[in-house]
Amino acid sequence: MTHTATPADIATQYLAVWNERDAAVRRALVARAFSIDASYVDPMMRGAGHDGIDAMIAGAQGQFPGYRFELDGTPDGHNDVVRFSWTLGLPGAAPVAHGTDVARVAGDGRLASVTGFLNAVPA
Numbered sequence: 001m002t003h004t005a006t007p008a009d010i011a012t013q014y015l016a017v018w019n020e021r022d023a024a025v026r027r028a029l030v031a032r033a034f035s036i037d038a039s040y041v042d043p044m045m046r047g048a049g050h051d052g053i054d055a056m057i058a059g060a061q062g063q064f065p066g067y068r069f070e071l072d073g074t075p076d077g078h079n080d081v082v083r084f085s086w087t088l089g090l091p092g093a094a095p096v097a098h099g100t101d102v103a104r105v106a107g108d109g110r111l112a113s114v115t116g117f118l119n120a121v122p123a
Contacts, residue, residue, distance in 0.1 A: 005109050007077035011084035014103070014111065015069045018057055030054045035110045042099070042116030066090055072098060080105045080112075085119070097121050 020026040039048045047056030075084035087095035098119040106112040
């Protein structure tokens, strides 16, 4: 990796974007975390560019009001790829979803692409 952020730094910054409820702050975090032409895809949704990723996250937050993403385990990475797992749940309650994301990191340290895998989702 040509940037200096660790896999844990990248994963923490990424989940902070997903947890940010203030639209203006979230938009700024999207721009800081994702390259301008970044893409996101998982089995349930996709987004591209800052506008698409921000809108996708806002939609997910609308589906799960009050829920938060937390790191699950230790992120790892090699070359320009980072892999980390997460949980989604209401604070203080058991998680309702678990997933693993694989991200490609651009030379400037921002995310170029994220592919999400859902390990367990709500019924």
